[in-house]
Amino acid sequence: xxxxxxxxxxxxxxxxxxxxxxxxxxxxxxxxxxxxxxxxxxxxxxxxxxxxxxxxxxxxxxxxxxxxxxxxxxxxxxxxxxxxxxxxxxxxxxxxxxxxxxxxxxxxxxxxxxxxx
Amino acid sequence: xxxxxxxxxxxxxxxxxxxxxxxxxxxxxxxxxxxxxxxxxxxxxxxxxxxxxxxxxxxxxxxxxxxxxxxxxxxxxxxxxxxxxxxxxxxxxxxxxxxxxxxxxxxxxx
Numbered sequence: 001x002x003x004x005x006x007x008x009x010x011x012x013x014x015x016x017x018x019x020x021x022x023x024x025x026x027x028x029x030x031x032x033x034x035x036x037x038x039x040x041x042x043x044x045x046x047x048x049x050x051x052x053x054x055x056x057x058x059x060x061x062x063x064x065x066x067x068x069x070x071x072x073x074x075x076x077x078x079x080x081x082x083x084x085x086x087x088x089x090x091x092x093x094x095x096x097x098x099x100x101x102x103x104x105x106x107x108x109x110x111x112x113x114x115x116x117x
Numbered sequence: 118x119x120x121x122x123x124x125x126x127x128x129x130x131x132x133x134x135x136x137x138x139x140x141x142x143x144x145x146x147x148x149x150x151x152x153x154x155x156x157x158x159x160x161x162x163x164x165x166x167x168x169x170x171x172x173x174x175x176x177x178x179x180x181x182x183x184x185x186x187x188x189x190x191x192x193x194x195x196x197x198x199x200x201x202x203x204x205x206x207x208x209x210x211x212x213x214x215x216x217x218x219x220x221x222x223x224x225x226x227x
Contacts, residue, residue, distance in 0.1 A: 045219060047153075095163065101169070102149070102216070103168040107155075108162055
């Protein structure tokens with residue numbers, strides 16, 4: 001049974017940094033590309049970033065490019081999102097999701113980031 | 118404003134059918150057969166219910182079906198059940214390793 005569990009959320013001031021983690025279990029993590037997707041309060045979902053199964057390729061939404069870095073540690077079955085220069089508009093629930101083709105076939109329950117002074 | 122347009126709400130009585138639409142452009146919905154739909158009960162993990170326009174993952178009831186015409190995709194839930202009450206989001210591949218989502222439709226089972 002695929003399980004994804006995000007952690008690392010909290011309240012952070014604008015301009016600061018934060019790292020999210022996503023612990024994966026129940027599948028061969030190193031064989032799957034992984035995404036981060038977020039949902040701002042009262043808004044729809046927004047794709048954030050993708051990392052290939054081996055970490056060799058990474059892609060970002062324009063809204064986070066240059067500020068966020070996606071990475072993974074396959075030996076620990078863990079996905080990361082390093083967020084820097086955080087803005088108020090980055091406030092959202094952040095989900096990790098497993099990639100399958102061009103869709104997202106398993107999701108975690110999310111972790112909430114609040115960027116506020 | 119979300120990249121794909123969904124009506125904010127939809128409703129139906131138990132046993133009825135309801136269709137949720139998702140409108141994009143020729144650069145996303147209209148350009149690829151990579152539309153997917155997600156069911157989200159608040160506080161829980163979103164769940165994939167339709168992928169590649171009309172395919173159903175294992176375990177998803179055949180009450181859920183998807184289609185596409187031009188730049189608009191649709192999710193139909195037939196034989197509505199109380200547990201179908203949730204938020205539904207569409208998504209489309211938009212090329213160049215970019216994905217877009219809709220703003221979500223809150224489905225109420227009356």
